[in-house]
Amino acid sequence: MSILDQNIQKLQNLLERFRSDGIPNRIAGEDRAGSAGSFDNTSPVDKSLICRVAQGNADDIDAAANAAADAFAQWRDMAATERRKILIRVAEGIEARAEEIALCECWDTGQALKFMSKAALRGAENFRYFADQVVQARDGQHLKSPTLMNITTRVPIGPVGVITPWNTPFMLSTWKIAPALAAGCTVVHKPAEASPLTARLLVEIAEEAGLPKGVLNTVNGFGEEAGKALCEHPKIRAIAFVGESRTGSLITKQGADTLKRNHLELGGKNPVIVFDDADLDRALDAVIFMIYSINGERCTSSSRLLVQDTIRENFEARLVERVNRIRVGHPLDPSTEVGPLVTQEHFDKVTSYFDIARQDGATVAAGGEVIGEQGYFVRPTLFTNANNQMRIAREEIFGPVLTSIPFSTEEEALQIANDTPYGLTGYVWTNDLTRALRFTDRLEAGMIWVNSENVRHLPTPFGGVKASGIGRDGGDWSFEFYMEQKHIGFATGQHKITQLGA
Numbered sequence: 001m002s003i004l005d006q007n008i009q010k011l012q013n014l015l016e017r018f019r020s021d022g023i024p025n026r027i028a029g030e031d032r033a034g035s036a037g038s039f040d041n042t043s044p045v046d047k048s049l050i051c052r053v054a055q056g057n058a059d060d061i062d063a064a065a066n067a068a069a070d071a072f073a074q075w076r077d078m079a080a081t082e083r084r085k086i087l088i089r090v091a092e093g094i095e096a097r098a099e100e101i102a103l104c105e106c107w108d109t110g111q112a113l114k115f116m117s118k119a120a121l122r123g124a125e126n127f128r129y130f131a132d133q134v135v136q137a138r139d140g141q142h143l144k145s146p147t148l149m150n151i152t153t154r155v156p157i158g159p160v161g162v163i164t165p166w167n168t169p170f171m172l173s174t175w176k177i178a179p180a181l182a183a184g185c186t187v188v189h190k191p192a193e194a195s196p197l198t199a200r201l202l203v204e205i206a207e208e209a210g211l212p213k214g215v216l217n218t219v220n221g222f223g224e225e226a227g228k229a230l231c232e233h234p235k236i237r238a239i240a241f242v243g244e245s246r247t248g249s250l251i252t253k254q255g256a257d258t259l260k261r262n263h264l265e266l267g268g269k270n271p272v273i274v275f276d277d278a279d280l281d282r283a284l285d286a287v288i289f290m291i292y293s294i295n296g297e298r299c300t301s302s303s304r305l306l307v308q309d310t311i312r313e314n315f316e317a318r319l320v321e322r323v324n325r326i327r328v329g330h331p332l333d334p335s336t337e338v339g340p341l342v343t344q345e346h347f348d349k350v351t352s353y354f355d356i357a358r359q360d361g362a363t364v365a366a367g368g369e370v371i372g373e374q375g376y377f378v379r380p381t382l383f384t385n386a387n388n389q390m391r392i393a394r395e396e397i398f399g400p401v402l403t404s405i406p407f408s409t410e411e412e413a414l415q416i417a418n419d420t421p422y423g424l425t426g427y428v429w430t431n432d433l434t435r436a437l438r439f440t441d442r443l444e445a446g447m448i449w450v451n452s453e454n455v456r457h458l459p460t461p462f463g464g465v466k467a468s469g470i471g472r473d474g475g476d477w478s479f480e481f482y483m484e485q486k487h488i489g490f491a492t493g494q495h496k497i498t499q500l501g502a
């Protein structure tokens with residue numbers, strides 16, 4: 001039996017339970033049907049039904065928010081060393097079930113196993129990393145003044161909502177949930193409606209690891225119903241959100257009445273700038289990796305290639321050759337590099353840009369076609385002869401689609417790179433050190449890599465500027481979001497207190 005057939009067999013066994021029981025909500029450690037009924041979850045590989053999923057609404061969110069509020073004091077006050085142990089056990093549980101998580105994720109989202117097997121393990125890494133920060137998370141400063149000994153401490157903000165998208169959903173969920181739990185917050189998680197499978201596995205693993213009931217609750221459902229109710233709930237103190245920029249704006253509005261603190265990780269139209277003095281072999285590898293891996297459904301993808309006109313012809317020719325060789329196929333085949341797009345809606349969106357590109361006068365140098373009718377497969381696509389005013393250069397396509405734009409000078413490259421509403425990442429390829437320093441200083445992006453693809457290091461700040469987001473994840477920045485600073489001043493003597501009415 002081929003490895004693909006073996007993986008399909010394993011997956012069928014794993015899906016059996018979802019087929020018979022569906023995916024219920026998980027509230028206060030109990031399975032509950034959705035108050036609004038249930039909806040179909042289908043696979044992008046062949047459009048087949050995977051299972052029915054509980055459709056949560058404001059009633060379910062209310063139950064989950066109450067459960068999170070009830071569990072908060074116990075979780076907050078648990079000894080940090082004990083909380084740490086539980087979070088490490090969650091990491092171990094993820095590692096033990098990494099294959100199950102990866103197979104389910106691939107079938108649910110269309111992402112290739114090549115990348116999802118690592119994504120599951122990165123989820124475990126997130127739990128381990130933040131577990132190791134638990135003990136010092138509440139530490140503060142001592143700021144002595146003439147009359148007072150001032151101390152600061154940090155306390156968890158309270159129950160929080162986590163709303164996640166469908167691209168690499170397991171990894172992204174752990175990215176939010178792990179620091180929230182490590183900070184001492186309790187969580188209501190609303191996963192994306194298109195990819196509910198691994199959110200269910202996560203809450204199971206967490207409870208098996210000893211997480212007390214109600215500390216992590218999962219409510220499935222649609223954004224405008226369950227997601228909106230979560231943003232509006234008065235007992236939810238903050239919303240950690242990953243998704244589109246326009247949804248981020250809705251999150252802010254919906255949370256206004258209850259004065260929510262929001263952390264928004266949003267879209268991008270990230271530039272990769274290749275100067276003619278760069279190591280062009282490595283630049284080519286990175287350009288390809290950063291747009292065609294993870295189906296191009298990646299917020300940090302470099303979807304705009306800015307290539308210096310002196311090397312453009314040759315670089316684009318090499319690009320076309322490689323893009324045409326990218327292996328599109330079944331996501332459970334270990335050799336597959338690009339799988340199907342997540343949903344019909346997303347497939348329609350991505351493929352609409354094939355015509356938009358032609359109408360705007362760009363050249364479809366590679367791809368620009370769908371593959372078969374069984375699932376949502378498209379050919380990896382490259383647009384050339386583009387300029388930065390075209391829609392293919394301005395809008396986030398969020399698929400395996402790259403737009404190449406030429407430039408002649410450093411100043412022009414910078415102007416094009418910054419001429420976008422977004423500002424998540426930037427990638428600069430040059431061997432001129434002073435240019436790299438100058439350029440990165442003026443590039444409008446939250447994260448920049450020089451002569452490198454995106455290599456995530458958890459202690460560094462992750463987040464965007466402009467329409468790409470507000471707030472940072474990683475290191476202590478995560479705790480800044482999930483915790484409140486508190487100041488306490490102790491009088492050190494009998495300092496004069498101004499007397500009124502004496």
Ligand code: NAD
Nearest residue numbers: 164165166191192223227228243244247250265266267299
């Ligand atoms: P989306 O905004 O459509 O949905 C994300 C989540 O928000 C889903 O769970 C959805 O149900 C929920 N939602 C939708 N409307 C809502 C509302 N009114 N109130 C509350 N919740 C609501 O995004 P998507 O299509 O699932 O994901 C793709 C997007 O995510 C892309 O734009 C991508 O760039 C972005 N993304 C950003 C990052 C980052 O770190 N910056 C990471 C991954 C993905």
